[in-house]
Amino acid sequence: MPDVRTSVVESVRAALSRARAAARVHLDAARSDLAGAEARLARVQQAGEQRPARAAAERDRRLAELADKHAAGMADLARRAAVAGALRATGAAGDPWPGWHPTPAIRTEPPDLLRVGEIRIPGAPPVPALVPLLDRGHVALVGPHTGPGAGAVWTEERSDEGRQRLQGAGASASGASASQHSLVATLLLRALGRAAPGTVRITGYDPERLGGGLAGFAPLAPAGLLTFVGPGGLAGLLDDLVDHIRRINETVLAGEHSSLREMAVATGKRPEPWRVAVLLGGDELSRHERAQLERILRTGAACGVHLIVRGIPVPEWSTVETVTVDGDTALLSSCGPLPVLLDGPPPADLVTATSRRLAERVSTGPAPAVFADLLPEEIWTESSAAGLTAPVGDSPEGRPVSVTLADYPPHALIAGPSGTGKTNLIYAWMGALSARYSPTELEFYLLDFKEGVSFARFAPGQRDPSWLPHVRLVGVNVNTDREFGLALLRFLGRELRRRADAAKQHEVTKLAELRAEDPTGHWPRIVAVVDEFQVLLTGRDALAQEAATLLEDLARRGRSQGIHLILASQDVSGIEALWGRPALVAQFTLRIALPKARRILAETNTAAETLPRHHAVVNADSGAVEANRIVRIPAASDRRTWGELQHRLWRDWRDRPASLGAPRLFDGDAVPQLATSPDFAALRPGTVDPVVLLGESIDVQARSARLPLSRSPGRNIAVVGTRVEEACAVLAAAARSLARQSPDARFSVACLDQDAAATAESLRPDLPPDTGWYDAPGLAELLPELEPDPSRPHYLFLFAADAAASTLAVKTGGRSGHEHLRRLLNTGPERRTHVLGWWRSVARLRDDLGGIGSRTDSIGAWVALDVQGGDLSGFYPQQGGPVWYPRPWRALYFDRARHRTPEVVIPYGLTT
Template sequence: MPDRRAQLVTRVRGMLADALGATRSRAAAADADLTAARERLARVRRAAAAVPDRVGAQRDGRLAEIDSGHQARIAELARRASAAARREAPGAASAEWTHWRPTPPGGSGPPGAVRIGTLRIPGAEPVPALVPLLDAGHVHLSGAELAGGEPVVPALLLRSLGRADPGTVRLIGYDPDQLGGGLAGFAPLTSAGLLTFVGPGGLGRLLDDLVEQIRRINETVLAGEYSSLRELAAATGRRPEPWRVAVLLGGDELSRHERSQLDRVVRTGATCGVHLVVRGVPLPEHQTVTRIVVEPEGVRLGDPPGLPARLDPPPPATLVTETCRAVAATVNAGPPPAPFAELLPPVEQFWQEDSANGLTAPIGAAPNGRQVQLSLGDYPPHALIGGPSGTGKTNLIFAWIGALASRYSPDQLEFYLLDFKEGVSFARFAQGRRDPSWLPHMRLVGINVNTDREFGLALLRFLAEELRRRADAAKKHEVTKLSELRTVDPQGRWPRIVAVVDEFQMLLAGRDVVAREAADLLEDLARRGRSQGIHLVLASQDVRGIEALWGRPALVAQFTLRIALPKALRILAERNDAAQTLPRHHAVVNAESGMAEGNQVARIPSASDWESWSELQHRLWRMRPDDAAPARLFDGDAIPRLTEAPDFRALRPGEGERRTPVAVLGEIIDVQARSAVLRLPRAPGRNLAVIGTRVDEACAVLDAAARSLARQHRPGEARFSIACLDPDADPAARELYGELADDAAWYDEETVPELMAETAEGLSRAGSGARPHYLLLFAVDAAAGQLAGRVGGRTGLEQLRRILHDGPERRTHVLAWWRGVARMRVDLGGPAARTDQIGAWVALDVQGGELGSSLYPGTGGPDWYPRPWRGLFFDRSVHRTGQVIIPYGPAR
């Protein structure tokens, strides 16, 4: 009897020690108590043996009392062991199947052991039987009744999946007998690449691959800094590699090579996240192997002889399938982006970097947890970004801008942004009505310019001029690079410039003068810009955008930094298809012109949503210098206001008498917010023709011209004659007439001949020209019938021609709208008539070919394609080519 009790105590102690596994430290106190109890029991046994039979009854009672106490102690220890096991294997690791669900720890938390059943302890509640697998070791299933252990494999795998983040556990199945049928419930994982089946005869290749993975992880991921992936994850907060679990369900006798490779995996796999779950294949003895032996009388867990255990029922097939489908769907959707804050330095380190030798900032985390750096400098000088719509191109640009702007001050770095696709995502960098803040580094933001290629050309011209200015300064100081210039001229302001052009292929589309000049400027900037700190970042979501560059190898060669988003084509080198298998929120970064050996995969944080960006921009805005000015915002969909134009607001009364008056016509599509102006000196041809059928735009041009001229004259100093001959233009002309007040006179179809006669006659009078006279003629060609009649011996058209010819020298200028080129030619004297008296014109919905050589230098007319609310302005005395302008909207 006492011997049996002592044996029971000893056995329970061993059972509890093995059951607790990783929780042995928590059960140390209980173990010590149990040892003390055993020693006390031994002392009692020795004392009892020396007691005479006459006290046997007393002895048996005392032993019964001791036995009862120890039984209670065993039950208490079992309860403590169960609690410790639940802490070691929480949630999905040990929950009953009836209410089981995945409970990943998140981040780099350890998955812990998983439950396969319960330990059988007589007289005590069952203790969960835990098996360590992920980051711990391997599981070997054997025994005479192997079929009885079938619930172990699906339980191990499902609980392991449930205790890991989706996508971090990858299964490899080798099931030659059932041809994969033993893992049929896990088949949905194959769609996400999380389950791979190896066919009969493939065991050798599988083991070779596992050994290679272990070698790679040791060499490139752990790299001697960490002893295991678990230690690396705990130190960095990231797990750079998934767990790989190879499930080997039987097979033929292993060859010597296969046995050798299997031994290597057993010895070294656990530290690299490579694990084995084996049934029917012998495993070598090793401390990382947990043995499960299935015998007729039950299951034993642990090293022989093992602890008696009862297996849990297998997980329901529907639970396995549904869980695997959910995991696969999550993985196929891609991992969520990392927080934007990961790219930013500590606040106290904002604007502490020096850009003299280049710009460097992180763009995201590599699989090993280290930051992937993007650099622009002498090498690589420029970047090419590509990816289909929806793959995160705009988000990547935002992340890169934020990482740079937080490290370099506006004196070190300036941005110029241009977006050729429809959208306003870049507008947040400029001052807006909703948010008055702006990014202090931003100098230009162009949005909705998909139909305004001229604005992209204007940016390239601006950069070319800045390049020339910097090159001249470098030559003056006898240096060649920006870093040297900043050394010899420390008082100068020489920030590095990063110009980002999204959907740049729009700029190169077509075979017109814009595309040709843009390509030439791009090539020159790409070739020479690096030395003067001007860097280009070209982005495209369409493969045609990349193909637009392929005909210019000298240009492409300068873009050695390539960033390919998922499914991007032709960004990397021809045979480098790394981008085709990228998950969402990732990019391939390559600073070696796209060659495969330069690939780095980066997980891109979320930076494009307003909440992520706003906090950083407001912080940088509050840090801005006192003399900082908002960026120039050009919105191709917005109509500028005359009253907000800097050139209009700079006009002052009296200037028209002291200096040559100017007429403001519209906003030039240019980097600076400049106005197109027509100077009206006392010289031949200083008249303006507005040509086209679009009433609103024609009225807008004449309205802006009249208001700007009136702003330069004091009341009574100039005369304005307004003739409206188109009913549709009448409201705009009437409003202008009311604005000009006492200095204006109104004429209609009946009285316009009198205006022509009176004005023509006045040109001959002595003292004519003392007071400027501006004739504003709305749809003058509509008065052809009225002007055909004679007044004072001449027709109205003849008098109009005289005014156009002689008027400017006497301070009389005609600003007239004709609704077509042919109609204007008729009024000027016919198809063969000279047009010299029209010194400037604004073409609206008129094709370039209609203008012809008589109005435009060269042959065939300008490369002009009409589009809404745009005009082509040409002044013979100033321009070699026309300027695209945007008519100003109503003044009110």
């Protein structure tokens, strides 16, 4: 038993010993692990204490590198901008809001970048933060997002190392939305202020606020500069923009330029406005809408189509500037992680006032095109053999719109109310033609029936001695001288016959063929411009009938002989004057309608009703709608603008050996002078049958109304009327012209009206010394003693002959003075004695000739002043007398031996 107990005790002791040994081993291992853990814990604690300092130092180092890198990048951009002129925010594109005002760029300047804020880098001046838009790309506005740099701003807090630190600052979604709306207003206002009025057009899509996001720009809407698209209209808007881009590529750029910006640099003109679509949120896009949006993002900037997008996912394209807005700060995709401190929003009243002024400016009409754009680089390089072609303005796409006068269309009709630019259009057209065709290729005949001197500048004047060398005739202030218009048509008719005869001689039919067969001949194309032409056609007299006949003949046959008509009118009655003559209207296939012009285009063609200022509808197919071309007309009527071209052409032509002389200027308000008359200068002494110059004929050529004093019965002249000055002027011109040809002739002057005494006395220096001067009693004594001497001409001038009626009624030697006067009138001309007298009425002239029923053929010629045509019936071969409406300083001259119908003349001014 004891042995068993001992054995058990020993076994237990042995087990306990083994357990203790194992426990000591585990305890030692635990103690070792604990020591290792404590060591690791100490290392961890030590590393934790050092990590913030290293992290801050690393962050500061990285930010310093980024700042240096951005500063270097901005400096490089600035250097490249100085060379390329691309990185700019001048004037309204970058000015602060206080004192801000629109500063439209000139047409050769590229669009600016638009300032939205500034990048503030410690230790450096603030750098403007600029966003590209016009001609450059699109802008996408997004809200704040999580991650490094979200909503970061620079602060002045410093670390232990003394370096600036970047702190995070968050913003609410509502604050970001308000900032995005402010940024939209900033971009739009700066774009509008830096572009020419009307060249930026905005489309707003704002389904959430229903246009409220663009409310400040609402005054732009009436002028067509702002349109809104309602909810659900996004797809249609995107489709319209894509179609617009396609049209620009096909019809404007047309493969010649890669973008509108490049085209503007190359041509100096921008043919299309910028279209900015502001998309302010909406539902999720459909597949079609996403595809259209991507097309616009890829291709829109080159075609002047730009997007400002908020609340719509936009893919990352190189043309998209992404602006991450977080309160009053933002991150620009072009600036990397550098934060931008946004400018404050533009004041609401500034937005509204600027929009209102722009709308008012645009509503008054766009600025005209530039006259210099119509002119070629070299003058007079084109031939008019086949026709005349020249631009009159540019199209909405900025391309020149040329107009042709040739076999088709042969003639032009221009219409437009007063103030719509009719005269300016004519100036622009004439300037473009004159610069292309030399005076040997083109001649102008200009006639203006309205009161004014629109065409006078083409002839030499007192202020400007130059003239347009192409112009051969200028008629101004002829609103009461329809005879001058008729004279022009007669002249053109004669020229048409001359050319037709030459064409027959050379067996050709057209001007181009005639010029080829007769290269040494003078065959320029003729363009006759008649403003307010209806004056010629509105009367029902013989003049209007003859004018209509001549006009129809010229319109029908002139095309083949290079004679073209341009008829213009500002009143609808001018156009209506043609409708009764369909054969005439049909020849004027070229129609040019100015704003509000009526009845010039086809009845269904209303294009002129909505035409803005400085524009015209050019239609070469008799006004058919499908032939309309809208043209912007440049300002060409300014004296300085036109003068530069005219002086250039005049100097070049004047220096040529075969240059033409100055054009004939007929001014209906001017009184011609005998001393400057070419016919008076050509008079020479010793003429067998002298001529009397009575006044200036209303004719294309500056010629005098002439009365030959041959030895034929009736070669006497009577001036009839009560206008003393005009009657004296006629007799004075007759006396001076005769004295110039017959210095050895005998002159007798009887002045029987005190009002005519001054004129009679003024003749003394110009008449022979032995001239006899008589009063009424002296005339009564002279007539019985007067015996004509065929060897010496004798001219008896009677000023107010009827004033001597009582004296001449007394009989001397069985005959009265009247009988002696009648004998002299009847028999004197055959013996070279002629009577040139003034009677103050037709009735008194009849009394001196023997009363009613007496013969009047002893008065072979007469000049009627303020006398009605019916009163002259006894001195006119046709019953009822001539058609004559007296007017100041005009006279009706009729010579039985030479005239079929009387002619209107202008008495020469009195020379005292």
